[in-house]
Amino acid sequence: MATERKLGFNTLQIHAGTAPDTATGARQVPIYQTTAYVFRDADHAAKLFNLQEVGYIYSRLTNPTVSALANRICALEGGAGAICCSSGHAAQIMALFPLMGPGKNIVASTRLYGGTITQFSQTIKRFGWSAKFVDFDDLAAVKAAIDDNTRAVFCESIANPGGYITDLDAISKISDAAHIPLIVDNTSATPYLCKPIEHGATLVVHSTTKYLTGNGTVTGGCVVDSGKFDWAKSGKFPSLSEPEPAYHGLVFHPTLGAMAFTFHSIAIGLRDLGMTMNPQGAHYTLMGIETLSLRMERHVANALKVAAWLEKDPRVEYVTYAGLKSSPYYNRISKICPKGAGAIFTFALKTGYDGCVKLVDHVKLFSHVANLGDTRSLIIHSASTTHRQLNEAQQKAAGASPNVVRLSIGIEDVEDIIADLDQAMG
Numbered sequence: 449m450a451t452e453r454k455l456g457f458n459t460l461q462i463h464a465g466t467a468p469d470t471a472t473g474a475r476q477v478p479i480y481q482t483t484a485y486v487f488r489d490a491d492h493a494a495k496l497f498n499l500q501e502v503g504y505i506y507s508r509l510t511n512p513t514v515s516a517l518a519n520r521i522c523a524l525e526g527g528a529g530a531i532c533c534s535s536g537h538a539a540q541i542m543a544l545f546p547l548m549g550p551g552k553n554i555v556a557s558t559r560l561y562g563g564t565i566t567q568f569s570q571t572i573k574r575f576g577w578s579a580k581f582v583d584f585d586d587l588a589a590v591k592a593a594i595d596d597n598t599r600a601v602f603c604e605s606i607a608n609p610g611g612y613i614t615d616l617d618a619i620s621k622i623s624d625a626a627h628i629p630l631i632v633d634n635t636s637a638t639p640y641l642c643k644p645i646e647h648g649a650t651l652v653v654h655s656t657t658k659y660l661t662g663n664g665t666v667t668g669g670c671v672v673d674s675g676k677f678d679w680a681k682s683g684k685f686p687s688l689s690e691p692e693p694a695y696h697g698l699v700f701h702p703t704l705g706a707m708a709f710t711f712h713s714i715a716i717g718l719r720d721l722g723m724t725m726n727p728q729g730a731h732y733t734l735m736g737i738e739t740l741s742l743r744m745e746r747h748v749a750n751a752l753k754v755a756a757w758l759e760k761d762p763r764v765e766y767v768t769y770a771g772l773k774s775s776p777y778y779n780r781i782s783k784i785c786p787k788g789a790g791a792i793f794t795f796a797l798k799t800g801y802d803g804c805v806k807l808v809d810h811v812k813l814f815s816h817v818a819n820l821g822d823t824r825s826l827i828i829h830s831a832s833t834t835h836r837q838l839n840e841a842q843q844k845a846a847g848a849s850p851n852v853v854r855l856s857i858g859i860e861d862v863e864d865i866i867a868d869l870d871q872a873m874g
């Protein structure tokens with residue numbers, strides 16, 4: 449027998465996780481709009497509940513349409529297992545949930561999506577969790593921030609609101625040495641541009657709301673597990689490595705091998721937290737993901753041209769796009785995201801806060817929205833919107849100073865994108 453060929457990214461984004469429907473032959477993944485699934489008999493039901501047999505019980509846990517999407521994203525990221533959830537923010541909680549407990553903390557990058565900074569600095573405190581924010585370019589500071597109660601290191605690959613690429617290899621060396629999992633939010637890069645697991649990530653989280661769906665229709669999230677982390681080694685992850693009272697004493701790791709985290713996330717996380725993706729939402733994302741590589745190529749090509757144009761414009765103070773040679777992170781592209789530095793970046797206007805407000809009020813092609821990763825070009829003034837809840841020091845640390853606007857470059861004709869910015873800058 450010939451050895452099985454490894455399929456390429458373009459093939460996987462269309463075929464992974466799916467096969468023609470066995471019941472009907474339907475070629476496209478059907479939307480299984482059902483809450484529950486009929487058991488063959490009482491023995492079958494018991495085996496499903498014992499995780500002795502894999503199958504469908506109830507759609508809060510698993511659903512065939514949602515599973516198809518989870519398996520496809522898992523294949524694109526090169527993971528062992530994945531679960532989908534209702535939003536990117538839900539995915540972040542779902543990634544942390546099996547690891548954390550009251551009094552435990554995470555070490556997180558200062559360069560994160562604004563909503564994530566709020567989730568980590570405020571909301572998770574209600575669970576008794578906390579986050580320490582560190583500049584991830586300061587490797588000594590990352591190392592020093594990890595203490596006995598640290599249960600994860602968290603960063604974005606290409607970080608929001610733009611222009612920054614995390615040195616994932618350097619960070620994963622630190623988390624590995626401390627026997628702590630590294631969680632990477634790969635939303636802005638997508639697995640087409642960056643494969644965090646190849647750079648040492650334990651878990652990859654996504655807001656599928658963005659590029660994976662691609663057209664701004666649904667919110668969703670995903671957690672991909674590399675299957676490589678030894679949850680038992682340090683004794684710090686008892687929910688995974690010791691008898692789990694929430695699931696009749698099952699020891700997930702090593703019983704379920706590389707699928708321990710994924711099964712825990714389904715059997716306990718989705719079961720009890722209920723942050724489930726719905727099958728309609730999964731359908732939209734499955735449709736979008738089929739063209740991910742094509743869209744990302746155009747997004748990156750357009751972003752590079754727009755950034756280069758802006759950098760030369762006298763009205764612009766600076767542009768933070770890692771794809772520009774002027775960027776201090778330019779040399780990380782070949783290592784971390786060889787197909788390009790994404791399509792989200794910021795630039796600063798010499799006319800300050802007021803100039804930014806004027807710009808967002810005068811664009812015609814760009815949409816002024818709190819979103820990114822759409823086929824359409826999007827613009828937002830972070831300081832007055834997404835990063836409004838942060839103080840000025842946090843805004844600055846997150847790259848969202850008052851005179852800065854964030855662009856998410858779409859896949860329109862690049863000449864039209866540039867012309868729109870040109871007229872709106874006045």
Ligand SMILES: *Cc1c(COP(=O)(O)O)cnc(C)c1O
Binds near residue numbers: 536608658668
């Ligand atoms: C949008 C986004 C999130 C949050 O995702 P939702 O689907 O809006 O909950 C998290 N991280 C990044 C990088 C994002 O862009």
